[in-house]
Amino acid sequence: xxxxxxxxxxxxxxxxxxxxxxxxxxxxxxxxxxxxAKARDALPEFDRLRDEARDIKIHTLAHxxxxxxxxxxxxxxxxxxxxxxxxxxxxREAVLEICRAAGAKTxxxxxxxxxxxxxxxxxxxxxxxxxxxxxxxxxxxxxxGETPSHIIAPAVHLNKEQIEHDFRERHKDLPPERQLSDPVxxxxxxxxxxxxxxxxxxxxxxxxxxxxxxxxxxxIVTNEGNGDLTQTLPKVHIVMASIEKAVPTLEDASxxxxxxxxxxxxxxISTYTTFSAGPRREGDPDGPQEFHVVLLDNGRSSVxxxxxxxxxxxxxxxxxxxxxxxYQHVGxxxxxxxxxxxxxxxxxxxxxxxxxxxxxxxxxxxxxxxxAVCPERIALPDMLRRWRARDFAAKPxxxxxxPALKLWAALAACPRAYQLVTGAAxxxxxxxxxxxxxIGRLPLMGAWTKHRDLPAPQGQSFLAQWKxxxxx
Amino acid sequence: MTDQPATSGSRPRIGLFVTCLADLxxxxxxxxxxxxxxxAGCDIEVPPGQTCCGQPAYNSGDDASAKRLARAVIDxxxxxxxxxxxxxxxxxxxxxxxxxxxxxxxxxxRRAEQLAAKTHELTSFLTDVMGVGAIAxxxxxxxxxxxxxxxxxxxxVRAQPRQLLGGIEGLELRELAEPDACxxxxxxxxxxxxxxxxxxxxxxxEQITQTGAPLxxxxxxxxxxxxxGRLKRRGSRVEVRHVxxxxxxxxxxxxxxxxx
Ligand code: SF4
Numbered sequence: 001x002x003x004x005x006x007x008x009x010x011x012x013x014x015x016x017x018x019x020x021x022x023x024x025x026x027x028x029x030x031x032x033x034x035x036x037a038k039a040r041d042a043l044p045e046f047d048r049l050r051d052e053a054r055d056i057k058i059h060t061l062a063h064x065x066x067x068x069x070x071x072x073x074x075x076x077x078x079x080x081x082x083x084x085x086x087x088x089x090x091x092r093e094a095v096l097e098i099c100r101a102a103g104a105k106t107x108x109x110x111x112x113x114x115x116x117x118x119x120x121x122x123x124x125x126x127x128x129x130x131x132x133x134x135x136x137x138x139x140x141x142x143x144x145g146e147t148p149s150h151i152i153a154p155a156v157h158l159n160k161e162q163i164e165h166d167f168r169e170r171h172k173d174l175p176p177e178r179q180l181s182d183p184v185x186x187x188x189x190x191x192x193x194x195x196x197x198x199x200x201x202x203x204x205x206x207x208x209x210x211x212x213x214x215x216x217x218x219x220i221v222t223n224e225g226n227g228d229l230t231q232t233l234p235k236v237h238i239v240m241a242s243i244e245k246a247v248p249t250l251e252d253a254s255x256x257x258x259x260x261x262x263x264x265x266x267x268x269i270s271t272y273t274t275f276s277a278g279p280r281r282e283g284d285p286d287g288p289q290e291f292h293v294v295l296l297d298n299g300r301s302s303v304x305x306x307x308x309x310x311x312x313x314x315x316x317x318x319x320x321x322x323x324x325x326x327y328q329h330v331g332x333x334x335x336x337x338x339x340x341x342x343x344x345x346x347x348x349x350x351x352x353x354x355x356x357x358x359x360x361x362x363x364x365x366x367x368x369x370x371x372a373v374c375p376e377r378i379a380l381p382d383m384l385r386r387w388r389a390r391d392f393a394a395k396p397x398x399x400x401x402x403p404a405l406k407l408w409a410a411l412a413a414c415p416r417a418y419q420l421v422t423g424a425a426x427x428x429x430x431x432x433x434x435x436x437x438x439i440g441r442l443p444l445m446g447a448w449t450k451h452r453d454l455p456a457p458q459g460q461s462f463l464a465q466w467k468x469x470x471x472x
Numbered sequence: 473m474t475d476q477p478a479t480s481g482s483r484p485r486i487g488l489f490v491t492c493l494a495d496l497x498x499x500x501x502x503x504x505x506x507x508x509x510x511x512a513g514c515d516i517e518v519p520p521g522q523t524c525c526g527q528p529a530y531n532s533g534d535d536a537s538a539k540r541l542a543r544a545v546i547d548x549x550x551x552x553x554x555x556x557x558x559x560x561x562x563x564x565x566x567x568x569x570x571x572x573x574x575x576x577x578x579x580x581x582r583r584a585e586q587l588a589a590k591t592h593e594l595t596s597f598l599t600d601v602m603g604v605g606a607i608a609x610x611x612x613x614x615x616x617x618x619x620x621x622x623x624x625x626x627x628x629v630r631a632q633p634r635q636l637l638g639g640i641e642g643l644e645l646r647e648l649a650e651p652d653a654c655x656x657x658x659x660x661x662x663x664x665x666x667x668x669x670x671x672x673x674x675x676x677x678e679q680i681t682q683t684g685a686p687l688x689x690x691x692x693x694x695x696x697x698x699x700x701g702r703l704k705r706r707g708s709r710v711e712v713r714h715v716x717x718x719x720x721x722x723x724x725x726x727x728x729x730x731x732x
Contacts, residue, residue: 009665016671325654325672326665363665365658365672366531367621372652382572388533401532401660409529409537412492413544415521426496437731438704447663451670452701455497455729462490462499466518472503 008359011334024157025331028150032322035266036373046262053259054377056252057313061304067213067246068295074216078278080291088118091296095120095205095238096127098292102236104129104202110220110227111135112207113151113316114240114296116338117351120205132197134226136190143170149332151339152264152318157331160186194226204230204288208241209315210256211293214249217277218293221257221270228274237276237288242296244312256315259375263317299351307386311346313376320370320380326363335360342370342380349387354394361387423464426457433457486514487552489545489591491562492524493693494714498728501693504720505558505594512602519548525557525565530573531659539577542570546583554601555591558716559692560623563593568626593623594716595632595691606639607719614644614685615718618676618699620692621654633691633715640718646683648676657698673702680710689715693728700729 015021040046060067072082083098085091091114099107107129109115121131121142133142137154141147143166148154155163164180167189179185206227208218218239220227231237247253261267280287303309321327321341332340337348337357345360361384370380395402411418432439433456441449448454486509494501506516526541545566549555557563567588574584598604615637623629637643656662656672663669676699680688688703688710690696700712711727726732 012665013667016667325656326668329668329671329675362661363668365621365654365656365661365669367654367658368625369621369652369654372625385531385533388531389535390533392533392535401664402534405529405532405534405660406537408524409526409534409541412523412526413537413540415523418523422492422496433731435731437726438701438729440705445663447666448701450666451705452673452698453704453729455697455700455704456731457497458499458725460499462495462502463518463520463522465499466502467520470503472507 006356006359007336008334008363011336012330012363015330015334020159020162021157021331024159025328028153028156028322029328032265032318036263036319036322037266039262039266039268043262043268046259049255049259050375050377052255053315053375054313056247056255057315057376060247060252061244061309061312064243064246064301064304067248068211068243070213071211071216071246074213075278075291075293078216078291079281080216080278080293083292083294084297085294086297088296088298091118091240091294091298092120092123094294095240096124098236098238098290099124099127099129099203102202102290104236106130106132106197106201107203107205108132108134108197108201108230108234109138110204110206110222110230111138111154112205112240113148113338114207114242115205116148117242117298118240118296120240132194132201134194134197134230135222136187136224136226139190139194140166147333147338149340150318150321151316151343157333198229198233201230201234203236203238204232204234205238205240206231208239208245208293209260210253211241211246212248212250212253212275213246215277217250217253217275219253219257219273219275221261221273223265223267223271225272228272231274231276231288232286235288236290236292237279239276239291239293240296241293242298243300244314260315260317263319263373263375303350308346308350308383310378311343311350311383313378314343314347315376316343317375319373319375323369323373325365325367325369335363342384343378346380346383346387354387354390358387358391361385361391419461419463423461426461427459429454430457430459483513483515484553486516487549487555488516488518489525489549489555489557489562489566490518490522491557491559491693493697494558497697498693498714500722500725501558501714501716504714504716504722505556507720508594508598508607508716509556511607512598512604514554514602517552522548525562527561527565527569528659530565530569535573539573542566542573542584543577543580546570546574546580546587549591550583550587553590554597555587556594556597557591558594558714559694560593560620560627560629561692561694563591564622564626566591593627593629593691595636595719596623596627596629599632599635604636607636609640609719609721610642611640611718611723612642613687614646614683615687615689616646616648616680616683616685617651617715618648618655618680618688618690618695619651620690620695623691624652629691633689636719637689637715643718644685646685649679649682653679655695655699657695659694662698669698670702673698674706677702677706677708681708685710687711687713687727689713689718691715696728700727704729
């Protein structure tokens with residue numbers, strides 16, 4: 001992952017005044033939140049299913065080695081191959097080697113966040129391979145030279161005018177006078193362009209939402225059908241998945257699929273749910289000649305057994321992003337990480353190291369709405385607090401807000417001094433508030449008063465008044 | 473709920489956890505809480521050495537300070553029948569987070585659990601524990617209600633304040649477009665990321681304005697100061713008050729962020 005998370009503050013500041021982006025972000029709310037709520041309300045057992053989904057993942061993570069090796073056996077039995085990759089680099093090499101062995105020139109890709117995590121596209125392109133994203137959102141992001149801004153809706157930051165502009169720039173061989181203002185026309189054009197890529201591709205790469213140990217199947221859920229064409233037309237299919245995608249049984253996968261689609265897009269089930277097991281068998285009407293699964297660890301196994309293990313339950317539904325007030329206002333790119341929003345702010349420090357991403361866990365009001373909607377019931381706010389605690393412990397005594405916090409805590413631990421100091425402070429603030437009862441600008445509190453007035457204190461503390469005998 | 477309802481004849485002894493914001497910025501909220509609790513048949517005591525529940529430290533990762541303050545709160549409050557705070561986030565800190573924070577502390581783990589079980593946010597204590605239905609009063613106004621995140625999601629406080637306000641004649645409650653959404657306060661978040669916080673607060677202010685109500689109520693001073701601060705900066709005339717003040721019939725005190 002080659003994220004640049006350090007510029008969150010600046011990037012967020014820019015995002016907040018980007019009118020086009022703000023308009024596009026409005027769609028996140030209007031679309032995803034309402035649709036999820038409707039899907040939840042339509043399924044009385046939704047919350048029970050969330051419990052089941054959580055329990056399936058808890059169980060799987062406790063026996064991950066077992067389920068992964070069972071999965072590997074089943075894939076091999078079906079004629080497929082499994083490649084274990086401990087690091088991003090190993091995963092990239094494994095993919096390249098398969099492509100080289102197949103004499104590949106063109107690679108098509110279905111949507112896969114893991115390939116974003118390992119920076120696969122750039123790597124393959126450096127190795128003289130042509131890579132074509134086939135998910136519409138991913139394709140848009142690819143032709144713009146961007147990264148996805150949402151884990152299930154990569155181009156959610158764009159509007160149709162921008163897309164029309166990009167298509168006209170990119171698809172120069174098409175008649176310039178063509179109509180492109182309607183989304184239907186945009187989709188039709190993308191189909192037309194991508195069809196060529198599907199047919200000429202030598203290797204198709206997809207991700208996986210689940211790896212089923214019982215059957216050796218990999219599962220993808222999509223809404224465009226591009227994943228199916230990506231994996232059935234070329235002669236080689238590579239599945240790129242991280243190890244925590246394993247689930248024990250087909251039944252477990254279907255439980256998870258039921259909560260995944262509802263949490264993500266509010267659909268009962270995605271338009272396409274595709275199960276792949278091994279290469280084409282004799283008599284199969286279609287399918288690849290070779291079937292490879294690259295299993296990426298990239299630090300995940302060291303998360304097992306530690307305080308962040310629960311994060312590996314994440315099924316990448318995106319609900320925590322959609323419901324996050326920060327994400328809603330700054331969008332995904334500001335985070336500078338492949339994984340934005342609450343899940344990203346927990347995951348990025350795990351994958352990249354806390355030094356790189358230490359401030360992401362602070363980009364959160366701890367409002368708890370992410371945890372309330374997470375289909376896996378991951379205690380995201382608690383984990384963000386845990387990162388803050390680690391960061392706090394690692395910081396030198398005079399760094400950032402540390403001295404102020406320490407001073408406050410020391411005062412609060414010493415009631416007499418606390419009452420003296422705060423008593424003087426509120427008298428002063430009350431004076432500054434004057435007859436208006438609020439303060440518009442205050443030295444040392446500029447961060448508060450930049451966008452808000454500070455309501456002035458009433459004057460004397462409650463405890464002082466109570467002590468003096470006042471009762472109402 | 474592990475509390476027993478008050479046994480007849482004996483008035484429950486309540487330790488009022490004032491909260492630092494009510495203590496320092498808005499004592500009228502604490503006086504209102506005292507009145508409401510007394511009217512409900514409780515005896516109130518206010519432990520004099522109380523300061524802060526430790527939440528700013530806890531949410532900033534300063535676990536050592538948070539633990540120190542949590543232990544002090546336990547020492548001061550564990551002797552009461554119940555502990556009540558006019559704030560969902562401070563009550564949530566004690567009720568939900570103290571047991572996690574002190575889980576590994578041999579001397580305090582059990583005591584943290586015990587205190588958690590008898591600590592309540594004010595409106596939920598009145599309804600859920602004391603069985604108060606609605607509180608009689610009169611106020612010819614429309615009011616929007618802001619559910620604060622910690623009260624809402626950590627303690628399940630949503631129906632309780634509305635139920636109590638149901639007895640105020642003339643009061644018409646209006647719901648916000650996104651009642652589940654945060655106001656952007658987030659404690660230290662508000663000063664760490666002021667631009668983002670301000671943008672979220674602005675959206676909340678916008679939704680409040682859209683209800684057309686001249687008044688907005690809520691149960692947490694942190695959020696209310698944030699909301700009032702943003703509304704006033706926008707030049708809005710919408711008044712902001714703590715729900716306890718309205719329930720206690722105190723409308724003489726100027727609204728949050730306004731003078732007399
Ligand atoms: S953390 Fe939960 S809500 Fe967020 S993407 Fe993962 S499963 Fe979905």
